[in-house]
Amino acid sequence: MRGRTRLAAPVLAAGGTRLLQLFLLFVLIQLSSGTAQNTLVTGFALLSSFAIFTDSGGSNYLLQLDEGRLGRRVFARAMGLHVLLAVAGGAAASAITLNARGASHDAAVVTVLLALAVAQTAESTMRTARAPSLHGGRDVAYALPDLVLIGLKGPLVLVALVTGVLPVLAFVAIPSLVLGTVTYLINRRPLRRDVPVQRKLTLTILEYGVSGSLSSFYSQAPLVLGTAVLGVSMMAPLALAFRIVQPLEILPATVSQQLIPRLRRRRFAPVRVWAWFAMTGLVIAAVLALLAVGFSDAVPEPSFDLVVFLVILTSVPVKFGNYALVATAIGHGLVRSRLVAAAVVGVMTLAAVAAALVWAPSTALPAVTVASELFLLVTLSGLLHRRTETAKVIA
Numbered sequence: 001m002r003g004r005t006r007l008a009a010p011v012l013a014a015g016g017t018r019l020l021q022l023f024l025l026f027v028l029i030q031l032s033s034g035t036a037q038n039t040l041v042t043g044f045a046l047l048s049s050f051a052i053f054t055d056s057g058g059s060n061y062l063l064q065l066d067e068g069r070l071g072r073r074v075f076a077r078a079m080g081l082h083v084l085l086a087v088a089g090g091a092a093a094s095a096i097t098l099n100a101r102g103a104s105h106d107a108a109v110v111t112v113l114l115a116l117a118v119a120q121t122a123e124s125t126m127r128t129a130r131a132p133s134l135h136g137g138r139d140v141a142y143a144l145p146d147l148v149l150i151g152l153k154g155p156l157v158l159v160a161l162v163t164g165v166l167p168v169l170a171f172v173a174i175p176s177l178v179l180g181t182v183t184y185l186i187n188r189r190p191l192r193r194d195v196p197v198q199r200k201l202t203l204t205i206l207e208y209g210v211s212g213s214l215s216s217f218y219s220q221a222p223l224v225l226g227t228a229v230l231g232v233s234m235m236a237p238l239a240l241a242f243r244i245v246q247p248l249e250i251l252p253a254t255v256s257q258q259l260i261p262r263l264r265r266r267r268f269a270p271v272r273v274w275a276w277f278a279m280t281g282l283v284i285a286a287v288l289a290l291l292a293v294g295f296s297d298a299v300p301e302p303s304f305d306l307v308v309f310l311v312i313l314t315s316v317p318v319k320f321g322n323y324a325l326v327a328t329a330i331g332h333g334l335v336r337s338r339l340v341a342a343a344v345v346g347v348m349t350l351a352a353v354a355a356a357l358v359w360a361p362s363t364a365l366p367a368v369t370v371a372s373e374l375f376l377l378v379t380l381s382g383l384l385h386r387r388t389e390t391a392k393v394i395a
Helices: 002-030 033-055 058-064 072-099 109-129 131-136 138-161 166-188 202-228 232-263 270-298 304-315 317-333 335-359 361-388 388-394
Strands: none
Touching: 002 033, 002 138, 002 166, 002 232, 033 072, 033 109, 033 202, 058 072, 058 109, 058 131, 058 202, 058 232, 058 317, 072 109, 072 166, 072 202, 109 131, 109 138, 109 166, 131 138, 131 166, 131 232, 138 166, 138 270, 202 232, 202 335, 202 361, 232 270, 232 304, 232 317, 232 361, 232 388, 270 304, 270 317, 304 361, 317 335, 317 361
């Protein structure tokens, strides 16, 4: 029982942070209206999208290393690279939002949006900072930063809701910055100083990052390109649906990260793992669909569109299952297979988004996400089956 609780801790903590994000989104909607609401909802969604786009791959790289190869210099390089890219991503998301058609430039809106960008950058970096915890099987230590973050940010968001003062949300950046720094220092301390840095370390880490960025491109492209072309008012319903549904991905993402170092020591059947992940996604999607149908009238207009929301939900089971395939690829050193699959799906998605923007943006853009998940499933499965190492695992 104790072992199961330890393994479940990261998932439960990650789920708590996503509930906090949903609460923050709810407060943003309650404290704004019109163009301000569209700007904040769309900007909030774009920040998450760019956090995925600009993920350095440092966390996955650190997790797949043998424990003896993880030293302070390697850790510092991975962290520095992540910080640099995360800052660039936050800046790009903020710039696209504020320059989009119909965006609000009210001082309070801009201040809160920039504070959310800082918080997103710090929290994204924190996930790389705590990666060494999983090498020693310290799942609870890996979960602890999320639990502390909930305790620090939650009261600030609640104060903003109770007082009705939007700029209070600007303070959420402070606990994120402090906790990110502390997490890095704590995880750095036990690492050895004398571990050599491999040649082309930055390029190797970026290989993991590029494969992740390309993998996320297909799911985020409808929102990012749609906002740049159509403006915040038309994209607010899709942005809200993304911000409610996509945070659920932290569950398979966290479990798959826990699996990566374990896959190096023990063989799992990818088909079975994919099925478990997909079934979990199906149950969660079904529950959310019932809640959405029952409570759609209570969600303020114009941000929520029930049809868009339900279409996005249909991608959840396949997306959950795809995390299992990605974990299999990374755990067995097949990151290039993932990279090829992501590139192929990315090209297909780009063409589909371009067509959707021309023909029927409001209805076709959500459907692109579903089609892309199915295409990734077929493409990545095919590539993994062709590799001898993976074929042995499946057999």
